[in-house]
Amino acid sequence: MKPLNTKAKLVAGWTILMTVIGTAILHQWQFFALGCASLALILVANQYGLIKDNTDQTKK
Structure with a gap:
């Protein structure tokens, strides 16, 4: 499983709260x-790279 990026952590934290x-x-x-x-x-979307973060510098 891929590690959560910054935006995924924020979304997951807010959802848990x-x-x-x-x-x-x-x-x-x-x-x-x-x-x-x-x-x-959220975990599935993160696995497939559907949650984009503005600070992510990865290019496809």
């Missing part, structure tokens, strides 16, 4: 499941 806060406030496991699904999609 909102998932924890939303689940704690709303007490709904559907919110938690949606957060987990979002994290899985």
